[in-house]
Amino acid sequence: MTNLSTSYVQHFSSTVTPLFPVNGSAVSSLGGRNHFDVSIAYDPATGETFAAWLETNDLQTLMGMYGQKFSAAGARLWTDSGSPLIPLSGNAQAYVTVATRDTCALIWWVDLFSGGINNAVRGMKLNSQGQRLWGDSIRTVSSAPNEKLHLATTMDSRGVSKLAWGDR
Numbered sequence: 001m002t003n004l005s006t007s008y009v010q011h012f013s014s015t016v017t018p019l020f021p022v023n024g025s026a027v028s029s030l031g032g033r034n035h036f037d038v039s040i041a042y043d044p045a046t047g048e049t050f051a052a053w054l055e056t057n058d059l060q061t062l063m064g065m066y067g068q069k070f071s072a073a074g075a076r077l078w079t080d081s082g083s084p085l086i087p088l089s090g091n092a093q094a095y096v097t098v099a100t101r102d103t104c105a106l107i108w109w110v111d112l113f114s115g116g117i118n119n120a121v122r123g124m125k126l127n128s129q130g131q132r133l134w135g136d137s138i139r140t141v142s143s144a145p146n147e148k149l150h151l152a153t154t155m156d157s158r159g160v161s162k163l164a165w166g167d168r
Contacts, residue, residue: 007038020074030081041098047072050105062088095151119148
């Protein structure tokens, strides 16, 4: 028997009133999987919240990344299971971040390739339906042959993503 984990999101008003259900909204109801290390971003134009998280099988031998959009009331909008952004495989992801701009989500992460330390910083842009806006391509920000550490991202007032990470 395994102990599966899941992630939840919550949104509070300026008066600290919870806007999502009590105890938060689960990112996914997909059984037999772990859903953890969630990152979120709020879109003030729509009141929606975008989330991305790491998804594994029950034994954590396969990893991928999923995404979800929540309504202003906390309802899951990209199916109850979420949207598979990176299919489960032997490679791993880490340091997932999410930003919003013009009703879209920008998701950034580090790909941890199996069997080595040659990691890559990558990203994708999703529209409000969860479809990729840069085609099927995933943008590579850095593929220098080093281990990537501590990815941090932000979005400036003009909608420009800014990323920082360390190489070892």
